Amino acid sequence: MVGVAFAGGAGVSALAQQAAAPAAANLFQEQAGKLGARKCASLYAALGQGMTQGAAYTLKTETSKEAPDAHIVQGMVGMAYNLPDLKGPAGGILLATPMPQGCEGYMVRVAPFQKTCAEVLRLLPAGSVEEQRLSGVPQYRLGGNQGQALVIPSGSTCVVVTLTGMAQRQ
Template identity: 40%
Template sequence: MSEPTQSIHDRIMSVRRATGGGRDAFADEDEIVPRRRWLRNALYGVSAVVALSVSGFGLYQIPVVAESFAQVTGKPKTTPQPRARAAQKDNLGTSAATPAAAAAATDPFLTHASQAGVKACALTYSGLGKSLTNGTEFMVQTQTAKTDADRRGLEGVVGMTFPSGRGDYSGAAAGVVFAAPTAQGCEGNMVRVVPFVQNCQAAAGFLPKGSQPLQPLSGLAVYALSTGGQAMLMPSGNGCVVVSILRTGG
Protein backbone atom coordinates (compact mmCIF):
# COMPACT_ATOMS: atom_id res chain seq x y z
CA MET A 1 0.00 0.00 0.00
CA SER A 2 1.27 3.49 -0.77
CA GLU A 3 1.79 5.85 2.14
CA PRO A 4 -0.62 8.83 2.09
CA THR A 5 0.54 12.23 3.15
CA GLN A 6 -1.44 11.96 6.35
CA SER A 7 -4.08 9.28 6.42
CA ILE A 8 -7.08 9.35 8.73
CA HIS A 9 -5.76 6.25 10.45
CA ASP A 10 -2.38 7.88 11.05
CA ARG A 11 -4.27 10.64 12.82
CA ILE A 12 -6.34 8.09 14.71
CA MET A 13 -3.23 6.48 16.12
CA SER A 14 -1.28 9.69 16.63
CA VAL A 15 -1.20 10.39 20.35
CA ARG A 16 0.16 13.41 22.09
CA ARG A 17 1.50 12.78 25.54
CA ALA A 18 -0.98 13.94 28.15
CA THR A 19 0.46 16.09 30.91
CA GLY A 20 -0.62 15.75 34.49
CA GLY A 21 1.15 15.92 37.80
CA GLY A 22 0.19 17.26 41.17
CA ARG A 23 -3.22 16.95 42.79
CA ASP A 24 -6.41 17.05 40.78
CA ALA A 25 -7.79 20.51 41.50
CA PHE A 26 -11.35 19.19 41.24
CA ALA A 27 -10.88 16.22 43.56
CA ASP A 28 -13.48 15.53 46.24
CA GLU A 29 -12.05 16.96 49.46
CA ASP A 30 -14.06 14.53 51.56
CA GLU A 31 -12.38 11.51 49.99
CA ILE A 32 -9.04 10.45 51.46
CA VAL A 33 -6.91 8.55 48.98
CA PRO A 34 -3.54 7.11 50.06
CA ARG A 35 -0.76 9.17 48.47
CA ARG A 36 1.09 6.16 47.13
CA ARG A 37 -1.98 4.77 45.38
CA TRP A 38 -2.88 8.12 43.80
CA LEU A 39 0.68 8.71 42.61
CA ARG A 40 0.86 5.20 41.17
CA ASN A 41 -2.40 5.66 39.27
CA ALA A 42 -1.31 9.06 37.99
CA LEU A 43 2.01 7.74 36.75
CA TYR A 44 0.31 4.72 35.24
CA GLY A 45 -2.13 7.01 33.47
CA VAL A 46 0.71 8.98 31.90
CA SER A 47 2.50 5.83 30.78
CA ALA A 48 -0.74 4.43 29.40
CA VAL A 49 -1.28 7.51 27.27
CA VAL A 50 2.25 7.27 25.91
CA ALA A 51 1.74 3.58 25.14
CA LEU A 52 -1.46 4.07 23.15
CA SER A 53 0.26 3.80 19.80
CA VAL A 54 1.69 0.36 20.57
CA SER A 55 -1.34 -1.20 22.26
CA GLY A 56 -3.41 -4.09 20.99
CA PHE A 57 -7.13 -4.78 21.06
CA GLY A 58 -9.42 -5.68 23.91
CA LEU A 59 -12.95 -5.26 25.19
CA TYR A 60 -14.14 -3.91 28.50
CA GLN A 61 -17.63 -3.85 29.92
CA ILE A 62 -18.67 -0.55 31.52
CA PRO A 63 -20.88 -0.57 34.66
CA VAL A 64 -24.40 0.80 34.56
CA VAL A 65 -24.16 4.57 34.32
CA ALA A 66 -26.45 7.18 35.81
CA GLU A 67 -24.75 10.55 35.32
CA SER A 68 -23.56 12.30 32.20
CA PHE A 69 -21.75 15.46 31.18
CA ALA A 70 -21.70 17.09 27.77
CA GLN A 71 -19.38 19.62 26.22
CA VAL A 72 -18.78 21.07 22.78
CA THR A 73 -15.44 21.92 21.26
CA GLY A 74 -14.78 24.28 18.38
CA LYS A 75 -12.00 24.65 15.87
CA PRO A 76 -8.64 24.59 17.68
CA LYS A 77 -7.41 27.69 15.84
CA THR A 78 -10.49 29.80 16.47
CA THR A 79 -11.61 28.73 19.94
CA PRO A 80 -10.82 31.56 22.39
CA GLN A 81 -8.54 30.47 25.20
CA PRO A 82 -9.84 30.93 28.76
CA ARG A 83 -8.35 33.81 30.70
CA ALA A 84 -5.71 32.86 33.23
CA ARG A 85 -7.06 32.56 36.75
CA ALA A 86 -5.15 33.66 39.78
CA ALA A 87 -3.59 30.80 41.66
CA GLN A 88 -5.46 29.85 44.83
CA LYS A 89 -4.03 28.14 47.86
CA ASP A 90 -5.55 25.02 49.29
CA ASN A 91 -5.48 23.93 52.92
CA LEU A 92 -1.97 22.57 52.53
CA GLY A 93 -0.68 25.85 51.16
CA THR A 94 0.04 24.48 47.68
CA SER A 95 -1.06 26.24 44.53
CA ALA A 96 -4.31 25.03 42.99
CA ALA A 97 -3.24 26.28 39.56
CA THR A 98 -1.49 23.00 38.74
CA PRO A 99 -0.73 21.71 35.24
CA ALA A 100 -3.61 19.26 35.68
CA ALA A 101 -6.01 22.12 36.47
CA ALA A 102 -4.80 24.11 33.48
CA ALA A 103 -5.21 21.10 31.18
CA ALA A 104 -8.72 20.46 32.48
CA ALA A 105 -9.71 24.00 31.48
CA THR A 106 -9.20 23.22 27.77
CA ASP A 107 -9.68 19.43 27.63
CA PRO A 108 -13.35 18.37 27.87
CA PHE A 109 -12.41 14.76 28.62
CA LEU A 110 -10.27 15.81 31.57
CA THR A 111 -12.90 18.34 32.64
CA HIS A 112 -15.65 15.74 32.67
CA ALA A 113 -13.51 13.29 34.63
CA SER A 114 -12.77 15.99 37.19
CA GLN A 115 -16.43 16.98 37.47
CA ALA A 116 -17.32 13.36 38.18
CA GLY A 117 -14.60 13.00 40.81
CA VAL A 118 -12.59 10.57 38.67
CA LYS A 119 -8.84 10.67 39.33
CA ALA A 120 -7.49 7.15 38.80
CA CYS A 121 -8.35 7.06 35.09
CA ALA A 122 -8.54 10.76 34.25
CA LEU A 123 -5.28 10.84 32.26
CA THR A 124 -5.97 7.61 30.40
CA TYR A 125 -9.47 8.79 29.51
CA SER A 126 -8.11 12.13 28.36
CA GLY A 127 -5.34 10.55 26.28
CA LEU A 128 -7.73 8.20 24.51
CA GLY A 129 -10.12 11.07 23.91
CA LYS A 130 -7.40 13.21 22.35
CA SER A 131 -6.32 10.32 20.16
CA LEU A 132 -9.90 9.82 19.02
CA THR A 133 -10.69 13.46 18.23
CA ASN A 134 -7.36 14.74 16.92
CA GLY A 135 -7.93 17.10 13.99
CA THR A 136 -11.72 17.26 14.36
CA GLU A 137 -14.47 19.47 15.69
CA PHE A 138 -16.40 17.37 18.18
CA MET A 139 -18.96 17.03 20.93
CA VAL A 140 -18.53 14.55 23.78
CA GLN A 141 -20.92 13.17 26.36
CA THR A 142 -19.29 11.46 29.33
CA GLN A 143 -21.11 8.89 31.43
CA THR A 144 -19.98 7.75 34.86
CA ALA A 145 -21.29 5.62 37.69
CA LYS A 146 -23.60 7.48 40.08
CA THR A 147 -21.56 6.43 43.11
CA ASP A 148 -17.87 5.63 43.61
CA ALA A 149 -17.10 7.02 40.15
CA ASP A 150 -13.34 6.94 40.78
CA ARG A 151 -13.48 3.18 41.34
CA ARG A 152 -15.55 2.36 38.28
CA GLY A 153 -15.43 2.83 34.54
CA LEU A 154 -16.30 5.94 32.56
CA GLU A 155 -17.47 6.20 28.98
CA GLY A 156 -17.36 8.95 26.40
CA VAL A 157 -19.64 9.03 23.36
CA VAL A 158 -18.27 11.35 20.68
CA GLY A 159 -19.61 12.92 17.50
CA MET A 160 -16.95 14.39 15.20
CA THR A 161 -16.58 16.38 12.00
CA PHE A 162 -13.42 16.28 9.92
CA PRO A 163 -12.90 19.58 8.07
CA SER A 164 -12.22 19.44 4.34
CA GLY A 165 -8.72 19.77 2.95
CA ARG A 166 -6.94 18.05 5.83
CA GLY A 167 -6.34 14.56 4.53
CA ASP A 168 -8.09 11.57 3.03
CA TYR A 169 -11.50 12.22 4.59
CA SER A 170 -13.87 15.04 5.43
CA GLY A 171 -17.28 14.71 7.03
CA ALA A 172 -18.89 13.04 10.01
CA ALA A 173 -17.44 10.31 12.22
CA ALA A 174 -18.27 8.78 15.58
CA GLY A 175 -16.38 7.22 18.43
CA VAL A 176 -16.48 5.76 21.90
CA VAL A 177 -13.87 5.93 24.66
CA PHE A 178 -13.76 3.64 27.71
CA ALA A 179 -11.49 3.79 30.75
CA ALA A 180 -11.62 1.80 33.98
CA PRO A 181 -9.37 1.37 37.04
CA THR A 182 -7.51 -1.87 37.72
CA ALA A 183 -5.34 -3.12 40.56
CA GLN A 184 -2.28 -1.93 38.63
CA GLY A 185 -3.65 1.45 37.55
CA CYS A 186 -6.01 2.01 34.64
CA GLU A 187 -6.85 0.54 31.24
CA GLY A 188 -8.99 1.76 28.41
CA ASN A 189 -10.30 1.30 24.89
CA MET A 190 -11.12 3.53 21.96
CA VAL A 191 -13.35 2.79 18.96
CA ARG A 192 -13.65 5.10 15.98
CA VAL A 193 -16.11 4.75 13.07
CA VAL A 194 -15.45 6.58 9.78
CA PRO A 195 -17.63 6.15 6.64
CA PHE A 196 -15.48 6.46 3.51
CA VAL A 197 -17.10 7.05 0.13
CA GLN A 198 -14.45 4.83 -1.47
CA ASN A 199 -14.88 1.06 -1.53
CA CYS A 200 -13.01 -1.04 1.03
CA GLN A 201 -10.23 -1.98 -1.37
CA ALA A 202 -9.47 1.70 -1.91
CA ALA A 203 -9.96 2.54 1.78
CA ALA A 204 -7.37 -0.08 2.70
CA GLY A 205 -4.85 2.06 0.85
CA PHE A 206 -5.31 4.78 3.48
CA LEU A 207 -4.07 2.53 6.29
CA PRO A 208 -0.61 3.25 7.74
CA LYS A 209 2.27 1.77 5.76
CA GLY A 210 3.22 -1.65 7.07
CA SER A 211 -0.27 -2.60 8.30
CA GLN A 212 -0.89 -6.33 7.95
CA PRO A 213 -4.09 -8.20 7.03
CA LEU A 214 -5.44 -10.59 9.65
CA GLN A 215 -7.97 -13.41 9.53
CA PRO A 216 -11.25 -11.96 8.18
CA LEU A 217 -14.22 -11.93 10.55
CA SER A 218 -17.40 -13.14 8.85
CA GLY A 219 -16.05 -11.88 5.55
CA LEU A 220 -14.97 -8.48 6.88
CA ALA A 221 -11.34 -7.48 6.32
CA VAL A 222 -9.30 -6.91 9.49
CA TYR A 223 -5.86 -5.30 9.66
CA ALA A 224 -3.23 -5.02 12.39
CA LEU A 225 -2.15 -1.40 12.10
CA SER A 226 1.56 -0.69 12.09
CA THR A 227 0.93 2.20 14.47
CA GLY A 228 -0.92 -0.02 16.95
CA GLY A 229 -4.46 -1.30 17.27
CA GLN A 230 -6.63 -2.78 14.56
CA ALA A 231 -8.97 -1.69 11.77
CA MET A 232 -12.01 -3.49 10.42
CA LEU A 233 -13.36 -2.62 6.96
CA MET A 234 -17.09 -3.09 6.36
CA PRO A 235 -18.65 -2.52 2.92
CA SER A 236 -21.63 -0.15 2.92
CA GLY A 237 -23.25 0.42 -0.46
CA ASN A 238 -20.53 1.75 -2.73
CA GLY A 239 -18.50 2.95 0.24
CA CYS A 240 -16.70 1.46 3.22
CA VAL A 241 -17.10 1.96 6.96
CA VAL A 242 -13.73 1.75 8.70
CA VAL A 243 -13.80 0.83 12.39
CA SER A 244 -10.54 1.49 14.24
CA ILE A 245 -9.91 -0.06 17.65
CA LEU A 246 -7.21 0.75 20.18
CA ARG A 247 -6.53 -0.56 23.67
CA THR A 248 -4.17 0.64 26.38
CA GLY A 249 -3.11 -0.83 29.72
CA GLY A 250 -3.36 -4.29 31.21
Protein backbone atom coordinates (compact mmCIF):
# COMPACT_ATOMS: atom_id res chain seq x y z
CA MET A 1 0.00 0.00 0.00
CA VAL A 2 1.30 3.45 -0.90
CA GLY A 3 0.55 6.74 0.84
CA VAL A 4 0.20 9.80 -1.38
CA ALA A 5 0.38 13.55 -0.74
CA PHE A 6 -0.37 15.90 -3.59
CA ALA A 7 -0.27 19.65 -4.04
CA GLY A 8 -0.81 21.50 -7.25
CA GLY A 9 -3.12 22.57 -10.01
CA ALA A 10 -5.14 25.73 -10.24
CA GLY A 11 -6.81 26.35 -6.92
CA VAL A 12 -6.37 22.78 -5.65
CA SER A 13 -4.91 23.75 -2.29
CA ALA A 14 -3.02 26.34 -0.31
CA LEU A 15 0.02 24.07 -0.55
CA ALA A 16 0.18 24.58 -4.30
CA GLN A 17 0.10 28.33 -3.83
CA GLN A 18 2.93 28.12 -1.31
CA ALA A 19 5.07 26.20 -3.78
CA ALA A 20 4.93 29.06 -6.26
CA ALA A 21 5.75 31.73 -3.68
CA PRO A 22 9.40 32.88 -3.46
CA ALA A 23 9.63 32.34 0.31
CA ALA A 24 7.55 29.16 0.32
CA ALA A 25 7.44 26.84 3.27
CA ASN A 26 9.27 23.63 2.50
CA LEU A 27 6.55 21.67 0.73
CA PHE A 28 8.84 18.66 0.27
CA GLN A 29 9.47 18.25 3.98
CA GLU A 30 5.83 18.97 4.76
CA GLN A 31 4.50 16.27 2.42
CA ALA A 32 7.03 13.66 3.57
CA GLY A 33 6.13 14.44 7.18
CA LYS A 34 2.39 14.14 6.53
CA LEU A 35 2.99 10.66 5.12
CA GLY A 36 5.07 9.69 8.18
CA ALA A 37 8.39 9.56 6.30
CA ARG A 38 10.26 11.71 8.81
CA LYS A 39 13.62 9.91 8.78
CA CYS A 40 14.50 11.09 5.26
CA ALA A 41 12.32 14.23 5.12
CA SER A 42 15.26 16.67 5.42
CA LEU A 43 17.23 15.00 2.63
CA TYR A 44 14.13 14.74 0.45
CA ALA A 45 13.53 18.46 1.04
CA ALA A 46 17.12 19.45 0.20
CA LEU A 47 16.98 17.52 -3.07
CA GLY A 48 13.59 19.00 -3.92
CA GLN A 49 14.61 22.57 -3.19
CA GLY A 50 17.71 22.17 -5.34
CA MET A 51 15.64 20.74 -8.17
CA THR A 52 12.98 23.45 -8.16
CA GLN A 53 15.11 26.54 -7.58
CA GLY A 54 13.76 29.31 -9.79
CA ALA A 55 10.57 27.44 -10.75
CA ALA A 56 6.93 27.34 -9.78
CA TYR A 57 6.13 23.68 -9.19
CA THR A 58 3.61 21.04 -8.25
CA LEU A 59 4.64 18.03 -6.19
CA LYS A 60 3.26 14.53 -5.66
CA THR A 61 4.93 12.52 -2.87
CA GLU A 62 4.47 8.78 -2.22
CA THR A 63 5.76 6.22 0.25
CA SER A 64 4.67 3.04 2.02
CA LYS A 65 1.56 3.46 4.18
CA GLU A 66 2.51 0.63 6.52
CA ALA A 67 6.10 1.64 7.31
CA PRO A 68 6.96 5.02 5.75
CA ASP A 69 10.21 5.47 7.68
CA ALA A 70 11.46 2.08 6.46
CA HIS A 71 10.80 2.61 2.73
CA ILE A 72 11.71 4.92 -0.12
CA VAL A 73 10.07 8.34 -0.37
CA GLN A 74 9.49 9.31 -3.98
CA GLY A 75 8.28 12.48 -5.58
CA MET A 76 7.25 13.55 -9.05
CA VAL A 77 7.57 17.25 -9.77
CA GLY A 78 6.14 19.34 -12.58
CA MET A 79 7.89 22.68 -12.95
CA ALA A 80 7.36 25.92 -14.84
CA TYR A 81 10.50 28.00 -15.30
CA ASN A 82 10.51 31.68 -16.18
CA LEU A 83 14.23 32.48 -15.95
CA PRO A 84 16.34 34.38 -18.49
CA ASP A 85 18.01 31.17 -19.74
CA LEU A 86 15.24 28.67 -19.04
CA LYS A 87 11.59 29.20 -19.81
CA GLY A 88 8.84 26.64 -19.96
CA PRO A 89 8.00 23.26 -18.48
CA ALA A 90 10.37 20.75 -16.92
CA GLY A 91 9.95 17.61 -14.86
CA GLY A 92 11.76 15.78 -12.14
CA ILE A 93 11.88 12.75 -9.89
CA LEU A 94 13.09 12.65 -6.28
CA LEU A 95 14.04 9.53 -4.35
CA ALA A 96 15.18 9.31 -0.73
CA THR A 97 15.63 5.99 1.03
CA PRO A 98 16.48 5.09 4.61
CA MET A 99 19.79 3.33 5.20
CA PRO A 100 21.22 1.88 8.44
CA GLN A 101 23.27 5.04 9.12
CA GLY A 102 20.94 7.69 7.67
CA CYS A 103 19.44 8.32 4.23
CA GLU A 104 20.57 8.46 0.61
CA GLY A 105 18.75 10.15 -2.21
CA TYR A 106 18.80 11.29 -5.82
CA MET A 107 17.04 13.81 -7.96
CA VAL A 108 16.68 13.62 -11.73
CA ARG A 109 15.55 16.75 -13.57
CA VAL A 110 14.64 16.89 -17.27
CA ALA A 111 14.72 20.44 -18.62
CA PRO A 112 14.18 21.31 -22.29
CA PHE A 113 16.01 24.48 -23.30
CA GLN A 114 14.90 26.57 -26.26
CA LYS A 115 18.58 26.95 -27.18
CA THR A 116 21.13 24.85 -28.99
CA CYS A 117 23.27 22.52 -26.90
CA ALA A 118 26.31 24.67 -27.74
CA GLU A 119 24.54 27.62 -26.06
CA VAL A 120 23.43 25.48 -23.11
CA LEU A 121 26.99 24.28 -22.45
CA ARG A 122 27.94 27.88 -21.60
CA LEU A 123 25.33 27.78 -18.81
CA LEU A 124 26.83 24.75 -17.03
CA PRO A 125 28.57 25.50 -13.71
CA ALA A 126 32.21 26.59 -13.89
CA GLY A 127 34.51 23.57 -13.84
CA SER A 128 32.09 21.25 -15.67
CA VAL A 129 33.84 18.71 -17.88
CA GLU A 130 32.67 16.19 -20.44
CA GLU A 131 33.53 12.74 -19.11
CA GLN A 132 32.29 10.43 -21.83
CA ARG A 133 29.73 9.79 -24.52
CA LEU A 134 26.93 7.33 -23.84
CA SER A 135 25.66 6.15 -27.24
CA GLY A 136 26.76 9.51 -28.61
CA VAL A 137 25.14 11.56 -25.81
CA PRO A 138 27.67 13.74 -23.92
CA GLN A 139 27.79 13.15 -20.16
CA TYR A 140 29.22 15.97 -18.05
CA ARG A 141 30.53 16.03 -14.48
CA LEU A 142 29.17 19.35 -13.23
CA GLY A 143 31.51 21.82 -11.56
CA GLY A 144 31.19 22.52 -7.86
CA ASN A 145 30.30 18.89 -7.14
CA GLN A 146 26.76 19.54 -8.42
CA GLY A 147 26.23 16.12 -10.00
CA GLN A 148 26.11 14.97 -13.60
CA ALA A 149 24.24 15.95 -16.74
CA LEU A 150 23.35 14.44 -20.08
CA VAL A 151 23.14 17.09 -22.82
CA ILE A 152 20.82 15.82 -25.55
CA PRO A 153 20.28 17.66 -28.85
CA SER A 154 16.65 17.72 -30.00
CA GLY A 155 16.41 19.42 -33.36
CA SER A 156 17.49 23.03 -32.82
CA THR A 157 16.93 22.80 -29.05
CA CYS A 158 18.58 20.95 -26.18
CA VAL A 159 17.31 18.73 -23.36
CA VAL A 160 19.41 18.53 -20.19
CA VAL A 161 18.95 15.60 -17.82
CA THR A 162 20.57 16.35 -14.46
CA LEU A 163 21.38 13.74 -11.79
CA THR A 164 22.39 14.73 -8.27
CA GLY A 165 22.88 12.44 -5.29
CA MET A 166 23.15 13.25 -1.60
CA ALA A 167 23.54 11.42 1.69
CA GLN A 168 22.45 12.33 5.20
CA ARG A 169 24.16 10.62 8.12
CA GLN A 170 22.46 10.30 11.49
